[in-house]
Every structure is written in structure tokens, then in C-alpha cells.
Amino acid sequence: MNPVVQRVYEIGIIPVIAFNSVDEALPLCKALIAGGLPAAEVTFRTACAEECIKKIHEELPDMLLGAGTVLTTDQADRAMAAGASFIVSPGFDPNVTKHVFDKGGLMMPGTCSAGEMQQAMNLGCEAIKFFPAEANGGVAMLKNIGGALKTCKWMCTGGINAKNVNEYLAYDPIFAVGGTWMCKSDKIKAGAWDEITAMCREAVDTMLGLELGHIGINCADDAEAAKTAETIGNLLSMAVKPGNSSIFVGKKEFEIMKQPGRGTHGHIAILTNNVDRAIFHLGQRGIKFDMDSKKVKDGKTTAIYFADEIAGFALHLVQR
Template sequence: MNKVLEEFSKIGIIPVIALDNVEDAAPLAKALCDGGLPCAEVTFRTAAAEESIRIMSEQFPEMLVGAGTVLTTEQVDRAVNAGAKFIVSPGLNPKVVKYCVEKGIPVTPGCSNPSDVEVAIELGLDVVKFFPAEAAGGLSMIKSMAAPYTKMKFMPTGGINAKNLTSYLDFKKIIACGGSWMVNKDMIAAKDWDGITALTKEAVSTMLGFKLLHVGVNNASEEVAAAESAKFATLLGENVKVGNSSMFVGSLIEMMKNPGRGTNGHICIQTNYLDRAIYHLEKRGFVFDESSFKYNDKGELTVAYLKDEIAGFAVHFNQK
């Protein structure tokens, strides 16, 4: 998988936008970046698309900007010359795909049946767009199609929204979802950039699904931990479960037998997708302690601590 598609996987959501006015390009790009999605698939079906890509690419170099609804090799050239870093098309046009592959341009053509997927494989692709996702059978269709094509991954677009986003992303052969619910045309027409930023933040929050699992409290000794655990157990009406290094009061409080990570203790937060959480939190300026990373027997990351404490607590994220 090329670097652009790898970044798709980390971002998780690819905003699909249609711009009728070039002057909307810069404020929309800023709204997306402020909301936590530094990415845009600008559909090439409007007269403003080419210049909008150029403006976004030049003024927001941190963004991953590409062109969607690309139907011809001439459009590929125009999009790439404007700064597009990837090409997306609604269907699989072998001529367009071959052209992109020969030039080293990441391309994701639309596929909605096994025959399309086999053509994509023959053309050397390992990721395709599934379009129109909901109308073409949704997640069930992707799972059925994916079974015989073990190395192919998918980027569904069409009918994806905040309600079904995580059901798609939970399937590991889906690298990201394309969507427009956070950048709908009415909001763009109204120049509601704050509203778009808010919806974008909400989309990222929905995807990551942060949930407080427990608070760990450091204690000077096992005896102190036992005494304090008893108080919490009475307070919460829970039992105490004794482990090797700590005692859990229900599922909310972990009392450490001896001082552990953090000045006061630690906070454990669960996330739907740990790799994506790390990507987005690093974009927000946080740094992770790679020496703290833990993996399961499949090599998948399951635990990661922030490098710095917050309010005297170490903070770690667990894969759901």
C-alpha cells in the first residue's frame, strides 16, 4: 500500500466535497483542518474544482488533497498539475487506472462487484473505492466480496454517515470511509465554516469513540491500597478484585499496590481504533511514549501511553 493510502487508513474519514465557488476553497480547507480532518477529495465535476485543489494544496500544505470523479486522463493531468496527491473515480476505467499507475499517481477506482475487483487486481491495485456503498449492498456486500480477495482493501463512499461510520470501519479490510455529511452543500453555500468545523470534530470524535475505562491511583504500599480500596468498595457498592500489582474496585478504580506510572496514578481511556487515535492526537500536538506500546499476538497495537503526564496522571489509551 502506498504512503497516501496508508495515511488514508490513519485519518479514517475522507471528506468528499463539491465546490461551485473558488473563494470557498480556503475557508473550507481551514474548517476541515481545524476540525481534525486534514484531507479532502475535491470532486472534479464542477468548474471550480481545479483551482480549488490548487488553492487548498498551496495554502494548506499539511492537507492531503486529491481529486474525485475523475473520468479521463486529461482530468488526471489537470488535477495533478493543480496539486492533487491522489485520484478517485466513480467507476473502474482501465485507461485512467493504467495512466495513473504508470505515472506513480495513487488511484482508487470505484468498484461494486467482483468483476471490477478482479480487473483492479490485474491492474496492480490493492485498494479500491466501493461505490455507491449503501446503494450497492453496504457492509454486507463488501464482506461478501472481500472473502475471496484476501489482499484487497476497500474505501466505501456513498451513504456513509455518523450513524454507520464505525460499523464500516470495524471491518479491517476497510481502510477509510469517504463521506460528505460534515461538508454538505447547504453549509458551504451558507459559508457556515464554524458549523463545518463542529461537524468535522464530531465525526472524528464518533470515529475514535473515546471512553473512560478506569482511574489508577498510586499507593505507598499494598496495605494502604487495601485500606483505600475498601473505602471505595463501600462507597460504590462494588467488590474488590486483587491482582498481582493492583486491586480493582469494580471496573472504575484501580488501586496500585505501589507507585506506578504517573505522579498520582494513571487514567485509562478506551478507543475504537488505537492507531487512528495516535495519528489524530499527534496532530493535536501530543507525543506518545513508544517504549510503552503493547501488542497482541497478532502484532496489533493494544496499549499506548502519552509521553507527558496531565494533572499528575499518566494517560494511556487501550484498543477496544
């Protein structure tokens, strides 16, 4: 996967911004970063877009920047020169798409039909924009054609919000979404940076969907494990289900280990909608991971342990 596409995938939600003035650029991007979304698609719908991209690129180099609503080769050139890492258009223009590739850039042309998507893929597009997503049938439409376009990766924009974001991201070929719900234009005009940070944090939390999966308890041997499982089962009126290396209690809320496992006292499993994105976003919050513990299936991370214990328990992320 292209490194920029990989980073877009890990971030998951790309705020789409139409700046009213250059003065908004840095404070808004700082608010996005503080909220966990270090990325922006800056649309060329306003006259200050190019200057905003340049200023952000120079002063916030870790911010992943794309240029949106790019309609011409001239706009594409200006956007890339200003520091945009990827170019996005509302529709599919083969000339603009080929021009960006010829200049060594990454192009995500807008498409809304299987024909446009096929043409874009044949031009070499690894990632394609599906726009406007909701108006063109949403996830259901992409699932209908996904079997035929097996290698296609979509970034969906248009009608995405906090209520449907996970419907889109749950379909693996959709590698990211774009939207404005966490940074509405009225909040930008009002300079409500703290509110935007809070809405970004909420959007990230919604996307990750972190919740307790189960608690693993280490025991010295089979006999201690059986006694522990029976005690918890009787206490909470839960079923006890023996396994090869552990005993599950209830609907797998508890895993009683027959031999000491990872963690001083045991382990805690945390479910998430996407382990790769959780690694990125929790890493932004200071969590370190034991990369050697990572488990991958079909190119997607399914589980990974934190580097450090908490209160004697090892923690690991598990794909829901």
C-alpha cells in the same frame, strides 16, 4: 502501507467536496483543518475542480488532496499536475487505473462487486473505493467477501453519515470512509465556515469514541492495595477482584496497583475506537505521545501513553 494510504487511514474520514467556485476553496479547507479533517476529495464534477486543487495545494500544502469522479486519463493527468495525492473514480476503468500507476500516482478505483475488486487488486491497487456503499449492501456485503479478498483495503463512500460511520470503520479492512455530511453543499454555498468546522469536530469525536476506561491508583504494597480496593468496593458496592499485579474493583472501573506503576499517583485509561487515529487527531490538538510505550498487535496500535502526566496521572489510550 503506501504513505498516502497510511495518512488517509489515520485521518479516517475524507470530506468529499464539489466546489462551486475557486473562491470557496481556501475558506472551506481552512474550516476542515480547524475541525480536525485536513483532507478533501475534490470531485471533477464541476469545472473549477482542477483550479481549486491547484490553489489549495499551493497555499495549504499540509492539506491531503485527492481528486474524485475522475473518468478519463486526461482528468487524471490534470489532477495530479494540480497537486492531487490520490485519484478516485466512481467505477473501475482498467485503462485509467493503469495510466495513473504508470505516471507514479495512487489510484483508488470505484468498485461494487467482487469481480471488479479482484481485477483492481490484480492491477496493483492497494486501496479500493467501494461505491455506492450503502446501496450495494454496506458493511455486510464487504464482510461476506472479505474472507476471500484478505489483502483488500476499502475506502467506502455513498450513504455514509454520523449514524453509521463507526459501523464501517469498525471493520478493519475498511481503512477510511468518505462523505459530505460534515460539509453539506448548502453550508458551503452559504459560507457557513464555523458551522462546518463544528460539524467536522463532531464527526472526528464520533469516530474516535473517546471515553474513560478505568482509573489506576498506585499503592506502596499489597497491603495498601488491598485496603484501598476494599474501601472503594464497600463505598460503591462494587466487587473486588484480586489479580497478580493489581486489584480490580467493579467492572474494572478501578485498578489498584500493588506496587507504584506509571504516573505519580497512577494512570487513567481512555478507550477509543482506533488508537492510530486517536494518536493522529489528538496530536493535531497538541497532545504529545511517548512513542516508546506504543503496543502493536497485527500491525495495529493497541495502546500508547501520553508523554506528559495530568494532575499526577499518566494517561494512555487503549483500543476498545
